[in-house]
Amino acid sequence: MSSDLLSALNKNGSGLNLRELAQTLTTAETAPRLEVLKSQIQKDNVKLSALAQVRAQFQALNGALAQTATNPVLIVATTTAAMMPKVTDRNLLRPDSVPLQVQSLAARQVLEFAGFASGKAPVDAGALGLEFGRWAGDGAGFTPDAARPAQSLTIPPGTTLEGLAGILSAVPGITARVLDKGDGTVSLGIVSETGADNALRLAAAGTGGGGIDLSAFDTSASNAQRQVQAAADARVLVDGIAVSRPTNVIRDIMPGVEVTLSAVTSGTLTVERDEQAARTNIQTLVDGLNGVMGLLQSLTSRGVAGAPAGDLAGDRSIETLQQDLRRLIATPLSGFADRPIHLADLGIATERNGLFRFDPPAFDRTFRDRAGDFDALFGDQLRSLTDGLSVQGKVSSGLTSGDLTFSVDGAGNAQLGGYAMMGLGLGDGRRAFIALAGPVQGLSVLAEPGVTNGSLRFGRSLVGSLGALLARAEESTGIIGRRESDLDRSSRTASERMEALEARAAVVEKRYLTRFAAMEQAVTQMKSTGDYIQNLQKMWARDG
Incomplete structure (x- = not known):
């Protein structure tokens, strides 16, 4: 019933402010429960804000841990810029000092085929045989690399000198380009990768055609007249021991370090604590x-x-x-x-x-x-305690600090820390074993010939343990994540209950108003009847 009708009834009825009374009764019935729910939401929000502070502080600590990683205690120093070290695996670093004497640098073979009029000059069709291997010192004897079989490159009709350079450059390990000499001629330069075994031998089989004869690029007998620079290995004395490598980036002198050589020089690499x-x-x-x-x-x-x-x-x-x-x-x-x-x-x-x-x-x-x-x-540390055993791989978060026992039985079955490993023969008496399950999963052990048991040791650093704990706590299933989810759920539930209670309050108020309207109608009717009786009595009194 509308408020206007209720007001009209109220003028001749009880005289009470029935709308205010209905609101007061509704409030008395719902307000306490609404206050409880509002208080719950407020408390949940306060806790959520506090958890956000904890999460932010954890992220700040993670930043501090990351900062320590960029400021390592173990550093690699060099006495000359011509031997530039780079850390590739900080976990493998150990304090050490290694004197090096670079006797020669690794070099690429450079061949020049000169005297051509233009890069657009046509080349006869045919085939160009290509082999990788090592030339003798005098450039007259060639030993092919058995691991890389010879290739035959098809030179189609209409190929230009620049097109030939493109065909050669498509072969892995070769770069070819046409260079303007500045004297009215151009040269075809062919360059190999560094290392004495990466030299090239070319064998031409042309079909003729009036262009540049493919035989101009044949070095099958000798490359002495075409060779600008011979392919060579880097030669280095390490603690006085002569070693050679095919590149100037050497990765196996110091564990966890690669060294780039740029000049013939002497110096010392040192891993030390800062x-x-x-x-x-x-x-x-x-x-x-x-x-x-x-x-x-x-x-x-x-x-x-x-x-x-x-x-x-x-x-x-x-x-x-x-x-x-x-x-x-x-x-x-x-x-x-x-x-x-x-x-x-x-x-x-x-x-x-x-x-x-x-x-x-x-x-x-x-x-x-x-x-x-x-x-x-x-820094975490994983190392072998047994001569003839080496270990590598990414350590899982489930591996705890301590010693791990490695063993191989008579049937060749290996275990690491009680977990089975898959074995692989390397053909030289060495065997590699890979863990496929458990907390050691992903680790591989290399055993020298005759080594069937030993020990490894793993240490998880404070920074590593802290980082893992913080990461677990911040995950959706971690302590902070679960509490945030619980509080979110609690706030949503309280909000839903508030909405339901407010909707119910509207229904309750409407019910009160309906009942009060009926009451006012009855009171109005009773007052009307009373007025009629009083008037009738007055008439009777006058007539009597």
């Missing part, structure tokens, strides 16, 4: 840890002695995360040395308030006496 880098990294780590632990302490504070409680006080999930962090930091690092490594010895001291500080005296003592212990802070 004390200042270690100091900087530890201070960065301490600052990052204090940021996380200080925030968690504040948010989970129970509010004693009149102090306000934190926004996540009593949240068991976040308290568990806080305990996990403390436990990780308090656990000695294993797998790096013959004894556990304690953070306090490396200069990370724990304060009474649960935060951390850099302890220079402890740092100085350990860096002076056991500098290798600092490797346990910043």
Whole structure:
């Protein structure tokens, strides 16, 4: 019933403000429950905001961990820019010093076929045989590379000198180009890859046609007249031992390092620990840890002695995360040395308030006496403890620090840490074994002839363990992710209940108004009847 009708009825009825009364009764019935739901949403939002702070602080700590990775404690130094080192696998670095004497650089074979009028000059059709191999020192004897069979390149009619260069360049390991000599002639230059075994021999079989005869490019007997530069290996003395390599980028002198040679020279490559880098990294780590632990302490504070409680006080999930962090930091690092490594010895001291500080005296003592212990802070380490065994591969997140036993039985079946491995013979007595399951999955072990058992050691660094814990916590199924999902769900449920309650309030108010309208009609009718009776009595009194 409309409010105008209710007002009209009310003038001759009870005289009460029935709309206000209906609203008051509806509010009394629904307001307490609405306040509870609003309070729940507000609390959930506060907690979500606090979790966002935790997530942001975790990301800041992850940034600090990444910063330590860009400031390595183990560095590679060189005494000459002509021997430029590059770290390819930091986990393989070990302190070392290697003297090198570069006697000669690796070179590409360069052939020049000169005296042509133009790059557009036609070349006779036919075939051009191509072989890779090694020329004798006098350029008169050639030994083909058996691993790369000879090729026959078809030279179709209408091919120009530039077209021939294109056909040659399409062969992997060859670059050919036509060069203007500046004297009215052009030359066809053919260049191989570096290394004495990458030299070229060309054998022509032309069909004639009035163009450049293919025999002009034949070097099957000798290349001495065409060779501008001979293909050669780099020759280097490593600790006085002569070695040769086909390129000037050498990757097997120092584990985890490749060296680019650019000149005949002498020098030394050194892998050493940088004390200042270690100091900087530890201070960065301490600052990052204090940021996380200080925030968690504040948010989970129970509010004693009149102090306000934190926004996540009593949240068991976040308290568990806080305990996990403390436990990780308090656990000695294993797998790096013959004894556990304690953070306090490396200069990370724990304060009474649960935060951390850099302890220079402890740092100085350990860096002076056991500098290798600092490797346990910043980089995982996987190595063999047995001569004749080597290991490589990406370590899974499930592998824990410690020693792993490797063994091969009489049937050739291998195990690493109790998990089966697949074996492959390499044809020279060595065998490679690959783990296909368990926490060692992805690791491969290379065993020298006769080696059937041994030990490997893995150490997970503090930075690696922290990074893994933070990543797990931030995942959708991790502690922070689950709590955010729970609070989101709680807020959505409360909002839905509020909407339902507000809709119900409208129905309740309408019901009250309907009932009050019926009541007003009855009151109005009763008052009308009363007025009629009073008037009738007055008439009776006058007539009597």
